[in-house]
Amino acid sequence: MRRTSARLSDGREIIYFDEAEGRPEPPADPRGLPPHEAAPEARFDPLLREWVVMAAHRQGRTHLPPSDACPLCPSTPDRPTEVPAPDYDVVAFENRFPSLASGSGAGPEDALEAVGELEPSRRPAAGRCEVLCFSSDHRASFTDLPPERVRTIVDAWADRTAALSALPGVEQVFCFENRGAEIGVTLPHPHGQIYAYPFTTPRTERMLASAREYRERTGGDLLADNLAAERRAGLRVVAESGHWTAFVPAAARWPVEVHLYPRRRAGSLPELTAAERDDFAPFYLDLLGRLDRLFDAPLPYVAAWHQEPVHAEPGLAYLHLEVFSVRRAPGKLKYLAGSESGMGVFVNDVLPETTAQRLREAAQ
Structure with a gap:
């Protein structure tokens, strides 16, 4: 497997996992997006002693677009997407609408903002959220993938777990897939997500x-x-x-x-x-x-x-x-x-x- 890291036009990282060595280097992102900025906030619930993430900017994220407007499909000359390459095997990139923001710079050891004796404490929701696309085929689902592709995905999960675990302030890496509109999926293209939390999640703690x-x-x-x-x-x-x-x-x-x-x-x-x-x-x-x-x-x-x-x-x-x-x-x-x-x-x-x-x- 060949691993290639690049940057999208707004500074977000994108990583290609290619199963063959012959694929050309991915092209640059032509979209000219403004610098990526997101400011989610983490608030501490003193009753349950759990962190809750506030990410109001996600209200405007892409929701069930038609197949010819899917942002996870490969780019074409007349329609650039989140993946600049004309084809790919597996690709990971930083989410454009993240629940956790890598630029916030706060770790779990940072001083909390005390809003009041009974009010939640607050701090920036530091961390990172990535999208992991399993295939360039918009119509596929994980079930349709060949075993060789699933093996590449496992390697990608392991690669991203190791890389994100090494980031300052990250306490837990969570790889997951949501499938189906009944679950709340807003993009039908075969993909999963990876969250790098600045805390250990409540279920894992328990x-x-x-x-x-x-x-x-x-x-x-x-x-x-x-x-x-x-x-x-x-x-x-x-x-x-x-x-x-x-x-x-x-x-x-x-x-x-x-x-x-x-x-x-x-x-x-x-x-x-x-x-x-x-x-x-x-x-x-x-x-x-x-x-x-x-x-x-x-x-x-x-x-x-x-x-x-x-x-x-x-x-x-x-x-x-x-x-x-x-x-x-x-x-x-x-x-x-x-x-x-x-x-x-x-x-x-x-x-x-x-x-x-x-x-x-x-x-x-």
Whole structure:
């Protein structure tokens, strides 16, 4: 794989990941955009002790454009886009409408602005948001990609995780894909996103705290032991390969929810071996195919990588991919209503064991 870094006309970085060496150097961005400026703000909720990002500039971001106006397609002579090249394999670039801004310059150790005794503390939402395009084909989806392309994407995820983790002030890197209008996707072109947060996210903090308490109490490894228990029981295991296991968690929150773990313990994507990356590609494509066959229609989903924060206590995090969907039946969606939205208590209408069995039966 060849990696080429360049700059868009407003100063944002763009990185091309080419599978072949023969592709010409990408052309310069001809658009003449003004310097990129964004000023999102992070406010601290003193009741839940969580950071909330305010990014009002995102109200004007591109929303469901027609296919001939897609900003993620390759550029043509008469229509320049976010990707200046006339074709590409995989490409990452800084988001034009970021939730976190790389130029704000504030790290988690910086003094907070105290607005009042009971008001949220504030600081610039430092960090970085990138778009990762999986293919130049506007009509494709991740499920349509060949294993070789998925392998390139895994390498790109690992590359960006390592690069963003090295930026000052970054505490956690989150790679994810949203698929489907039901999830809230505003650009149908096959792509994902990568967030480099200036703090450890609430869910990760809670998972690490659980792992720490379990280790202090039992001396064991919570996530590794949970994976081993699921494999022994087999009831909720969907599929296994030489290096990966996919299972529906016993306390699944979503009507469709599958977790993918490498069987060798790794904390982050850069730690995956070449063999594990090779094996992931066909394994994940097989799972996505099963998900689409579950209701005989493309499944809207979120695919979220959980990986070790930059300054995490060693041995607590365990890399895994969580794929979940809001669809609970053909034509029916799971809405976060009173209990979920108001109290954070999920009520699942589908037993995890039922979902696992149906996904096993959906194998080709």
